[in-house]
Amino acid sequence: MNLKKTLFLFNVAFLFSTIIFAQNKVTATEFSDVYILPMKIQGKTFQFLFDTGASKSLINEEALESLEVKKLDSLEITDAHGNSKKLGLADLGTISIGFRDFNEIELLILPEEGNSYRDIFGCQKIDGVIGFDIIKKAKWKINWSTKTFEIGENLSEWDLNNYKKIKLDIPKNSHYAAVKIKANGKKFYAKLDSGNNSFLSLGNRTYSYLKDKLGNLHTISKEGRTSTGVYGQNYGITNYTIFQEIKIDKISLKNKIVMNSSTTNNLLGTKFLNNYITVINLEDEEILVHQMPGDFLMDDEIKKFPVDIKPNYETQELIIGNIWQAHSTKSSFENETKVLKINDNDVSNFTKEQLCQFWNNDWKTLSSLDELEIVVEHSEGNKKISIKKEDLLNKDS
Numbered sequence: 001m002n003l004k005k006t007l008f009l010f011n012v013a014f015l016f017s018t019i020i021f022a023q024n025k026v027t028a029t030e031f032s033d034v035y036i037l038p039m040k041i042q043g044k045t046f047q048f049l050f051d052t053g054a055s056k057s058l059i060n061e062e063a064l065e066s067l068e069v070k071k072l073d074s075l076e077i078t079d080a081h082g083n084s085k086k087l088g089l090a091d092l093g094t095i096s097i098g099f100r101d102f103n104e105i106e107l108l109i110l111p112e113e114g115n116s117y118r119d120i121f122g123c124q125k126i127d128g129v130i131g132f133d134i135i136k137k138a139k140w141k142i143n144w145s146t147k148t149f150e151i152g153e154n155l156s157e158w159d160l161n162n163y164k165k166i167k168l169d170i171p172k173n174s175h176y177a178a179v180k181i182k183a184n185g186k187k188f189y190a191k192l193d194s195g196n197n198s199f200l201s202l203g204n205r206t207y208s209y210l211k212d213k214l215g216n217l218h219t220i221s222k223e224g225r226t227s228t229g230v231y232g233q234n235y236g237i238t239n240y241t242i243f244q245e246i247k248i249d250k251i252s253l254k255n256k257i258v259m260n261s262s263t264t265n266n267l268l269g270t271k272f273l274n275n276y277i278t279v280i281n282l283e284d285e286e287i288l289v290h291q292m293p294g295d296f297l298m299d300d301e302i303k304k305f306p307v308d309i310k311p312n313y314e315t316q317e318l319i320i321g322n323i324w325q326a327h328s329t330k331s332s333f334e335n336e337t338k339v340l341k342i343n344d345n346d347v348s349n350f351t352k353e354q355l356c357q358f359w360n361n362d363w364k365t366l367s368s369l370d371e372l373e374i375v376v377e378h379s380e381g382n383k384k385i386s387i388k389k390e391d392l393l394n395k396d397s
Helices: 002-023 061-066 117-121 204-214 352-366
Strands: 025-027 029-031 034-041 044-050 058-060 070-078 084-091 095-097 100-102 106-110 128-130 139-143 148-152 164-169 178-183 186-192 200-202 219-229 232-248 251-260 276-281 286-291 301-304 307-312 317-324 338-342 371-376 383-388 390-394
Touching: 034 128, 058 061, 061 106, 186 204, 200 204, 204 232, 219 307, 219 390, 232 390, 307 352, 317 352
Parallel strands: 044 128, 058 106, 200 251
Antiparallel strands: 025 148, 029 034, 034 044, 034 095, 058 128, 070 084, 084 106, 095 100, 139 148, 139 276, 164 178, 164 286, 178 186, 178 232, 219 232, 219 317, 232 251, 276 286, 301 390, 307 317, 317 338, 338 371, 371 383
16 A cells, blocks of 8 residues: 555656646747746746846846845946946845746846836837846757747756757856857857847957958948947947858858947847757757758848838837948938838827837838838928838849
């Protein structure tokens, strides 16, 4: 009887643990190729960006209003553009993602003043960032196409026989993981950054090095907003360069477009990762990848309108966010000007909800067209302009 009872209890415990592992999946919200996970703190659910490129996790000041907060010392943090700011730290006790609890986590407090996340995400709620300090405490199996994040303790929980290994380099006492890259045979490292929606973004130093070593690279540029970081908008030139071969550790890709703006770091982002099912294993300094079916990273050309039209969620307007320098009609525009009409649709007096509705739905249809009629504000008066897409960069040009 005792043996049967022991076996029964063992089977129940095994079944219970199996159910827990099977259920330890979290469905993310995708926004512009970055991913947001629900996180529980003190019984309340918040929305946090999953960001391997952030050295420490952080929480928006507004989210703290409903929580019991133990404030700690402050810490100076520098973003990818070299901007530094001293931020406070908070101990909020146990935080949970799915069924996985994380303890002894100090969250940086991002103050309401100067917080740019509302500008980045618009109508998508975001309360903070899951950074390297949390991500390294577990193993993560991510199916980017289904937006499913599985959180495990051991790799043996998953069948990984057909996965390729990408070796990571995590310097001692550092809070980031780097990947070895070759661009047309020239070596450098890039930070693994799931909070960046590029394929591969080069910092200025690496970009200058490659231009010097490789000579006449085929590059096009646009001017205006380069990116939005934690500390606000960044402006300048964004360059797009085509490389005949990019190697991510041992994975070789042909005719890839790589970007550069005013960042200090090289970043390997989600437009590379989301072509795979990805296992992030920071403890063993590796990621494991299994290629998704279908076309793979088909971005070896840029067919664009002369300007990038973007939402400004603060003013509830559409604006000219960037001007492509290689485009034949670039001289017709002034940066940061307001768009009044698109194909006879009045877009000048949105409420926040209407802007969200337009950007999430109507703009996806309009931006797929090859030609648009727009009216913009201009220093010489309102202008009606026909804009057409042009092939600005491809491997045969």
